[in-house]
Amino acid sequence: MIVAKSFTVRLDDLFASTGEIPDTTIAIDVDPAVTYPDPQSVTLLHIASRHEFDVMTFELFRTEIEDHPGRRAQHVIESFPAVYGDVERALGVVFAKPKRVKCMPPWSRCPRCDEPIWPKAAVNMTATMQAKVLRDRPHPIWCLNCGQRFAYEDDRRIRMQDAVDPEAIAADLARTHTQPSVTVAAS
Ligand SMILES: [Zn+2]
Structure with missing residues (x-):
């Protein structure tokens, strides 16, 4: 899966005089299943996109991120002090629990960047479908916008800031809103 961010890049005189607009997007290929x-x-x-x-500096940064995806975070942080500031503090954000x-x-929304974390499709499903999908496939395990990892009780239950049980609520909704359809076989 590709995560792409566009950056604000200040053009210097050389670029300004040629009228050339450089590509200011950086894209990396990620596996949402790994932590x-x-x-x-x-x-x-x-962090850098802000x-x-x-x-x-942007071209150096792009090369660093796109061409060396496995490079240790500390190396990247130390290479761009103007971007990341204090190394310990930046590492604390990158490796937040x-x-x-x-x-x-x-x-659900990401506790760090507030982005919705489930695909739009899931929001439009019926309550029972939502419960089933989220039970069978409780991913994502981290935010594709900011990288924050999400807490799970076990492999199945995502932890929420407010203690509610989505499956119980979904089951309640299904009971309240669904009229059973009864088919009587002709004898
Ligand atoms: Zn986030």
Whole structure:
């Protein structure tokens, strides 16, 4: 899966005079099922996307991130002090422990960047379908926008900041809203 971010890049006189607009998007290929090093790379990208780059530093940064995806986070952080600031603090963000999500599935949002974490399709499903999908496939395990890892009780239950049980609520909704259809076989 590709995660792409566009960056703010300050053009220097050379670029400004040629009228050339450089491509300011950085894209990396990630595996949403692994907990290292892909979420950490996405966090590095997310932090950097809030920084305004000059052209030369941006190209160095792009090479670092796109061409050396497995490189240790500490190396990247130390190579770009203007982007990441204090090394210990940046490492603390990159390796933050899994956190509980906001709101119950499928409306859950990332506790760090507030992005919705379930696909739009899940939001439009019926309550019973949602319960089934989230029970059978409780991923994602980390935020594709900022790299924050999410906390799970076990492999099945995502942890929420407010203690509610999505399956119980879904089951209640299904009971309340579904009229049973009865088919009587002709004898
Ligand atoms: Zn996030």
